[in-house]
Amino acid sequence: MTHNVGARDRTVRVIVGLLVLSMLFIDGNARWFGLLGLVPLLTALIGSCPLYSAFGLSTHPRNQSKA
Numbered sequence: 857m858t859h860n861v862g863a864r865d866r867t868v869r870v871i872v873g874l875l876v877l878s879m880l881f882i883d884g885n886a887r888w889f890g891l892l893g894l895v896p897l898l899t900a901l902i903g904s905c906p907l908y909s910a911f912g913l914s915t916h917p918r919n920q921s922k923a
Contacts, residue, residue, distance in 0.1 A: 869896035
């Protein structure tokens with residue numbers, strides 16, 4: 857699995873994931889949408905986003921080899 861999530865992107869994903877996950881503490885039907893907060897948390901943890909891979913995107917800095 858290729859790393860395609862950079863440091864800033866990971867930070868944003870953790871913050872957004874925690875905010876969405878906090879919806880679990882709200883009463884009502886909307887609380888179950890809080891489980892969607894696991895998606896950005898997991899992609900930040902593993903450093904790879906399947907949607908980025910599908911669209912050929914990356915925010916991870918690449919080391920360029922000098923020829």
